[in-house]
Amino acid sequence: MDRNIRTVEDVLNLLDDLFRQDADRWTSDAAAWWDTFYADRSKPVPFFEAKPDENLASYLDRRLITPGRALDLGCGPGRNALYLDSLGFEVDAVDLSTAAVGWAEERARESGAHVRFHKGDAFTLAGTELSGRYDLIYDSGCFHHLPPHRRISYLALLDRLLAPGGYFALACFTDGDNGGSELPDAAFYHDARLHGGLAYTPQSLRRIFSHLTEIELRRMRDEPTESAYFGEPFLWTALFRRDD
Numbered sequence: 001m002d003r004n005i006r007t008v009e010d011v012l013n014l015l016d017d018l019f020r021q022d023a024d025r026w027t028s029d030a031a032a033w034w035d036t037f038y039a040d041r042s043k044p045v046p047f048f049e050a051k052p053d054e055n056l057a058s059y060l061d062r063r064l065i066t067p068g069r070a071l072d073l074g075c076g077p078g079r080n081a082l083y084l085d086s087l088g089f090e091v092d093a094v095d096l097s098t099a100a101v102g103w104a105e106e107r108a109r110e111s112g113a114h115v116r117f118h119k120g121d122a123f124t125l126a127g128t129e130l131s132g133r134y135d136l137i138y139d140s141g142c143f144h145h146l147p148p149h150r151r152i153s154y155l156a157l158l159d160r161l162l163a164p165g166g167y168f169a170l171a172c173f174t175d176g177d178n179g180g181s182e183l184p185d186a187a188f189y190h191d192a193r194l195h196g197g198l199a200y201t202p203q204s205l206r207r208i209f210s211h212l213t214e215i216e217l218r219r220m221r222d223e224p225t226e227s228a229y230f231g232e233p234f235l236w237t238a239l240f241r242r243d244d
Contacts, residue, residue, distance in 0.1 A: 008152070015149045019192045025145040027096075027121055034097035038077070041103065047076065047230055050107060052083035053140050053171055054221050054229035055237035060087060064215060064239060065167050068135030073122055074142025078104025078115065079230070084138070085113040092130055094118040123153050126160055133163035141235075144172040144197040148185040151208060158212075162242050168212060170238045171220060175199040178234040205238055212240035 005011060016027065025033065041048060059065045067088035072081040075093035077100055085091045085108075093115050095101050101119045108115050118129050122142075137158060146154060162168055173180030181188075181195035188194060200208075202217050217238040223231030 012149055012153060015147070015189070018189055019147065019194075025194065025197075026147070026150060031096045031098060031119075034095070035099040038097055038099040038103060046232065047079065047141070049230065050077070050079050050082065051228060051230040052080050053237070054223050054227070054231040055171065055218075055239075056080055056083065056138065056140075056169065057229050059167075059169065059216075059239055065136055065169075068166075069132070069163075070136040070138060071130060071134040071161060073137065073139040074145075075104060075117070076100045076141070078107050078117065080138060080140055081115045081117075082107055082111060082113050084136075085115050086111070089136070091115045092118065092134075094120065094122045094125060094130065096121060123150075123157060126157050130161060132161075133166065134161050135163050135166045136169065137162050137166070138169045140171040143170060144180050144200065145194065146198075147188060147194060148198070155208075155211075158242075164242055164244055166242050167215070168209070168240045168242065170205070170240075171235045172205075172238075173197050173199045174219065174234050174236050175201050176234075200236060202236065205236065209238070209240050211244075213243050215239040215241055 005014065070084045070089040070091045072091060072093040075081045075095045078093060081091050081093035098119055101117045104117050118125055122130065143154060158168055175182055180197040180199035182199045205217065206214060219233055220235040220237045221231045222233045223229050
């Protein structure tokens with residue numbers, strides 16, 4: 001007989017275990033899935049190209065954010081991390097996938113960048129390899145792959161790592177056509193799948209991150225193929241500031 005639930009983390013781990021293995025996209029056990037995803041670099045995946053997100057570039061062009069310490073969550077092949085490094089940020093970047101981190105490190109060597117790439121689960125690495133406070137935490141496509149209960153862990157990570165006066169920027173699935181799943185939170189626990197990722201509305205993002213000050217929340221611009229930036233209109237982009 002098991003009676004192991006004592007802490008909030010015990011409850012979160014129990015809920016993690018409710019999901020089937022092929023629904024896991026957020027823990028270290030999911031690294032193999034992402035390695036397979038990144039294995040063929042020739043696939044026509046728009047965010048495989050070494051282009052930063054248009055919203056991130058816009059924040060910097062308008063000086064809404066300025067260089068400092070930055071953390072890129074779910075960095076993939078490093079496109080946003082390398083862009084931040086090129087503008088004078090001191091950058092840590094983390095991803096579950098060995099293949100993605102290896103690709104990002106190759107790009108860094110080719111460009112002379114000094115990004116510190118970390119392979120692993122950001123929740124586990126917070127406070128060890130990812131330490132101190134960051135002036136910018138950027139997430140392009142990580143948050144929407146978390147199951148609902150892991151928002152608790154995500155908010156705790158922001159509380160631990162985001163500096164007072166620092167900025168949190170996010171790109172995540174929209175509601176509506178071509179976005180993520182619009183099922184209510186409880187439904188994901190009935191069939192133990194995340195259906196490719198969770199959709200969010202502007203109202204839900206404002207509620208989840210209500211402890212932060214909203215600077216901007218809009219749909220990502222659709223960038224043409226020849227653009228120097230990545231942009232897809234099925235993503236919300238949001239910029240928040242920590243004022244405490």
